[in-house]
Amino acid sequence: MLDRPAVVGWVPERFPAEQPFTVDGYLTAMARIAGLSPATTERTVRRWVDRLGLGPFRTVRLAQLSKGTAQKVGLAQAVLRPPGLLVLDEPWEGLDAAARELVPQLVDEVLADGGSVLVSDHRGETVRLPDAREWLVADGAVVERVPSGEASVAVVELEVTVGQLPATVARLRAEGHHVLRVRGQSAPPEATGPGAEPSSEVAR
Secondary structure (H helix, E strand, O other): OOOOOOOEEEEOOOOOOOOOOEHHHHHHHHHHHOOOOHHHHHHHHHHHHHHOOOHHHOOOEHHHOOHHHHHHHHHHHHOOOOOOEEEEEOOOOOOOHHHHHHHHHHHHHHHHOOOEEEEEOOOOHHHHOOOOOEEEEEOOEEEEEOOOOOOOOOEEEEEOOOOOHHHHHHHHHHOOOEEEEEEOOOOOHHHHOOOOOOEEEEEO
16 A cells, blocks of 8 residues: 555454453553553553443453454554554444444544544445545445535536547547537637647536
8 A cells, every 4th residue: 555654543344352362451462562652551541441431341351252342442452543544344343332423433533633534334334424435336346426415516628629529529428428518729829839729618
């Protein structure tokens, strides 16, 4: 990945709980791996444990957690350091109602800090993120979904030679574009050089 931020947080769809750690031990180890000092580690782990309701599970081994509780541990480890990019794979999977409402808050906080968030979802949970841009993946193609009622029109001006004009207009219309008008010249001949040609405005 080009230009990847220095800190990337990732929450997999299913947190790998088959590990020989307690909740507290795992988060502490992950914080130290992330480069946090011992004092910052203790403070940060305590903050996320409290915020995600993991207090009663601090000494419980990961393998003994329910799927939803393990998912909370996954969320916590992803944000121990403020991520420049947070990748959430089905982040609402197995979470209780309170934790479900927390996910949009985490997204907003990362964005407010100048980071980016990528969420995958196939259950329609992204309605909890009303301002998010959405892409659909189907039949090998990626298409951006435009919310109903929202205009998605861009006006583009093209400059073509006189000889190319009929074929260009026909191709644009065949591709579903609307040709708004054709103008004689977009600039004086001295500005465009010999052979200045008509331009057409196209709405996509």
